[in-house]
Amino acid sequence: MWWKHTVIYQVYPRSFQDSNADGIGDLEGIRQRLPYLKDLGVGTLWLSPFYKSPMKDFGYDVADYCDVDPVFGTLEDFDRLLKEAHGLGLRVLIDLVPNHTSDQHPWFLESRTSRDNPKRNWYIWKDPGPEGGPPNNWQSFFGGPAWTLDQRTGQYYLHLFLPEQPDLNWQNPEVREAIHEAMRFWLRRGVDGFRVDVLWLLAKDPLFRDEPGNPEWRPGHPDRLRHQHLFTEDQPETYAYVREMRQVLDEFSEPGQERVMVGEIYLPLHRLVRYYRAGCHLPFNFSLITEGLPDWRPENIARIVEAYESLLTPWDWPNWVLGNHDQPRLASRLGEAQARVAAMLLFTLRGTPTWYYGDELALPNGEIPPDRIQDPAALRQKDRTPAGYHSLGRDPERTPMPWDASPYAGFSTVEPWLPLNPDWPVRNVAVQERDPQSILQLVKRLIALRQEPGLLLGPYRTYRARGGIYAYLRGEGFLVALNFTDRERALELPQKGRVVLSTHLDREEAVGETLRLRPDEGVVVRLS
Missing domain, CATH: 2.60.40.1180 (Golgi alpha-mannosidase II)
Known part of the structure; x- marks a missing residue:
């Protein structure tokens, strides 16, 4: 089972390498940098979304599940990237975004034309509540109500994220089969599996009940934390949906060539592990991020690891992660000295580690001036928190990869879509490749050492x-x-x-x- 032996390396495509001088990273740029990943020692490349999209949420608003957005290239570019990755012995996982689409997806454009359109039930539409407002009190992750009124048809549609990201109705078997067909499209092209976005949110309470208040919420906290999410997260039906997706993966799996599901699931460990039973190979374990990094003490980390290990059956394989495109940078949380310690932790614990691009350089959070803010979560909620943009924005952890000390850090030949990290002339790949004691060299050594049987499987x-x-x-x-x-x-x-x-x-x-x-x-x- 290759996914037990690998190291997963997440690339945010906009920020890895620009090949066509538009300031935005692309698939061809990633292909050009594959030798770097091979030299680093990772075994699996995970690509965040590159699908056709209006880019309201930078690809997590999908307008076509079976095409590449021109900003990232073409299907032919993807095929070439996949072929060369496989030629280097690298597996490739891609993001699957099944909870919601773009409001520009043909399915939603049809759905909103009339109440009796055949696609109407592909999304979640509801009449206004008794007082004429939203159907219930559900809140968006990006602030404000999770419902938007469609004036033409007089009903509200559900969106747990942006209004431009309407939620699909997973109770509808036609929707599930359409997502399965999108999976098959990429599996036939040869991808090794999917990281499934917000897997724990697919099912919603069929009665659409109001969520109870959260007694711990305080002004200045995000809107969504006003409530306990008993009716929008981890609903019982979700497990059946996961089993169906696993069956699609199994259609394409052979011994040694398993197609793998990694599930994004922000849940307590005792609920997270249920997704193993449903068929998810690696339910993402974020406990080091959500509990460990804010309380970086040995007693706390030991508690987390022991709790997780105690919940796993002999058939479950652990996994660990310290950073991603939605979380502040590891080095900014801990400082570089303890970021090295954290790297040793990640690569020597039992299980599959996931590493976020640039953390091998101890990249800090970027410094994003107000006029350079891109993240919709920050722009939408900037007036709702005392700290403004930066308390909710995810731009700081998405800044471009600094490759060398040339103009624009070798990432591009023009101004990048986000500012480079402030110390890029001295903190870049070329500098750390020459330094035998850099954190980059440490990560290489750790990944290589992890192949020792005692560290890999013991x-x-x-x-x-x-x-x-x-x-x-x-x-x-x-x-x-x-x-x-x-x-x-x-x-x-x-x-x-x-x-x-x-x-x-x-x-x-x-x-x-x-x-x-x-x-x-x-x-x-x-x-x-």
């Missing part, structure tokens, strides 16, 4: 530690020790061994019964 056990150290055993032969503090620490080892990798990249040595860790240092010890 069991996990927490090892006793205190004083700001998190330590654990992998398999029978490895101990990982991570110093979460800025002071020197010591750890008593179960037996002698040898340090085979340090986050400082300056240490490979035999160790006795006591392991000394420098400030902000993580080490992997091969036990004797």
Whole structure:
């Protein structure tokens, strides 16, 4: 099962490499940079959406599930990228966005023409509520009501995101089959699977009940947190929909060539693991992002890992992630020193790691002036929070990849769609390739070391530690020790061994019964 052995590397296509001098990354640019991914050591490329789209939410508003938006290139460009990736031994996952379409998708354009149009029931339409307003109190992730009135037909349609992103009606079997056919279109072209967007939101309460209030909500918090989401998230019908998608993947799977589903699911761990039973190979485990990074203490990280491991059956394969296109950058959350420690954590835990482009350079959050804001979540909610744009915007984690110190960092030959990170002349791939102790070199070493059988497939056990150290055993032969503090620490080892990798990249040595860790240092010890 290749997806147990791989490292997934997420590319946000707009920001990886521009090949046609329009300031926006594209598929041909990604193809040109495939050797970089191969050299890094990752095994799987995950592409965020590149579908035909009005770009109200940069591709997550799909106008055609079976075509490439001209800003990213053509179907032929995709086929060439896929062929070359496979030629290098890289798997390719693409985003599937099945919860909603663009309001410019032909399905929705038909749906809104009249109440009796055959496509009307492909989306979720409701009469106004008793007082003439929205049908219920459901809120959008991007602020404001999740309902928009269509003046022509006198009904509201549901959109859990932008008004330009109407939700599909997954109760309708015709909708499900249409999404399945879109999956088959890409599977026939040879993709290795899908990362499924907002998988836990597909089903909605059939009674459309008001959601109860959230007693912890305070003014200044996002609108959607006003309520507990008992009727718009993780509904029982969702599992059946996941099983159907898994059946489509299985149509194209062979031993060693499984087509894989990675599901975006922001849920507590005890609910997340239910998606394994439904057929999702890797329900995304965001607990290090949602619980770990805000509370970066060894006791808390150990608690998260132990809780997750305790919930998995022998048939479930864990996965971990520290960043993505919706979350602040790892280095801005922890600083570069602890970002190195976090990288060692991610690549030595049991399970499949997912890595976000640029985190191997310790890229910080970008600095986005108000006149350069692009993210609709920020623009739509800027007046609703005291911190304005930057408290809700996702632009800072989507800035262009800095490749070298040439103009526009080798990303483009013109001004990029978002500003480059402020320190790009000294923080870029070329500089870190030349530095034997850069975080880029550390990530390469970690990915290579992860292929050791004990680290790849061995069991996990927490090892006793205190004083700001998190330590654990992998398999029978490895101990990982991570110093979460800025002071020197010591750890008593179960037996002698040898340090085979340090986050400082300056240490490979035999160790006795006591392991000394420098400030902000993580080490992997091969036990004797």
